[in-house]
Amino acid sequence: xxxxxxxxxxxxxxxxxxxxxxxxxxxxxxxxxxxxxxxxxxxxxxxxxxxxxxxxxxxxxxxxxxxxxxxxxxxxxxxxxxxxxxxxxxxxxxxxxxxxxxxxxxxxxxxxxxxxxxxxxxxxxxxxxxxxxxxxxxxxxxxxxxxxxxxxxxxxxxxxxxxxxxxxxxxxxxxxxxxxxxxxxxxxxxxxxxxxxxxxxxxxxxxxxxxxxxxxxxxxxxxxxxxxxxxxxxxxxxxxxxxxxxxxxxxxxxxxxxxxxxxxxxxxxxxxxxxxxxxxxxxxxxxxxxxxxxxxxxxxxx
Numbered sequence: 001x002x003x004x005x006x007x008x009x010x011x012x013x014x015x016x017x018x019x020x021x022x023x024x025x026x027x028x029x030x031x032x033x034x035x036x037x038x039x040x041x042x043x044x045x046x047x048x049x050x051x052x053x054x055x056x057x058x059x060x061x062x063x064x065x066x067x068x069x070x071x072x073x074x075x076x077x078x079x080x081x082x083x084x085x086x087x088x089x090x091x092x093x094x095x096x097x098x099x100x101x102x103x104x105x106x107x108x109x110x111x112x113x114x115x116x117x118x119x120x121x122x123x124x125x126x127x128x129x130x131x132x133x134x135x136x137x138x139x140x141x142x143x144x145x146x147x148x149x150x151x152x153x154x155x156x157x158x159x160x161x162x163x164x165x166x167x168x169x170x171x172x173x174x175x176x177x178x179x180x181x182x183x184x185x186x187x188x189x190x191x192x193x194x195x196x197x198x199x200x201x202x203x204x205x206x207x208x209x210x211x212x213x214x215x216x217x218x219x220x221x222x223x224x225x226x227x228x229x230x231x232x233x234x235x236x237x238x239x240x241x242x243x244x245x246x247x248x249x250x251x252x253x254x255x256x257x258x259x260x261x262x263x264x265x266x267x268x269x270x271x272x273x274x275x276x277x278x279x280x281x282x283x284x285x286x287x288x289x290x291x292x293x294x295x296x297x298x299x300x301x302x
Contacts, residue, residue: 019222026056027276035282060091080113087121090184130182137189177214227275243297257293264299
């Protein structure tokens, strides 16, 4: 709880900060909310979520997590409000048909306040959405997934990955980097398409060198979360045999504990805080992991 109140204090100071700093502080609050939820403190988690949304209302996937917690505590008023706010900010509920809790709520009388405003909220986002680019990203992902079901498709898969990456670079060069606030779930598509170019290829390949400035600028402007590329940084570290600098792959490698090797604990948590991630100890709680499986390098100079 102490950390939650520290973040609450930080919230009162954000009027002094720019948009990028607000997004950073919101990211820390979202992380804190996840930890509180994992520690079975749902009411405190909801308070942290609500404060975070005041700073960054565009973190639309977090609305679903907060919605689930609201239902857990029986607060259907807040559950309706969270879904409505999420849809206004790009949450596309039509892609979550495999969530029984969500579908059960939508089919119940309890969701009437949300359903009455759903079309209005969808239209509000539609008015600012870059619908053409969202459709393009969805199409690229569909093509991307065609070749990932069999090892016999390695050649067409690699070719498709390269063509998709080149398409994105050309698009950014012609149209500029899209405002993430206008592409909704497309930001997840974008991350997935880029993820196929992780490892030794990142960040030094000619393609990455051409595209990285667009992401850096979006982060500086506060439209893209500062943690957007940390999984790529950590994967590159791991591939090269270096300790991971952010620990963002703790969930990705939860079943491969020998991979969980990080830079020294204090430096790791400083790095995490700089991109809006909470302490690595909290991440272990969220993923239900024994902290004893985490390995840390010795501090530099020891």
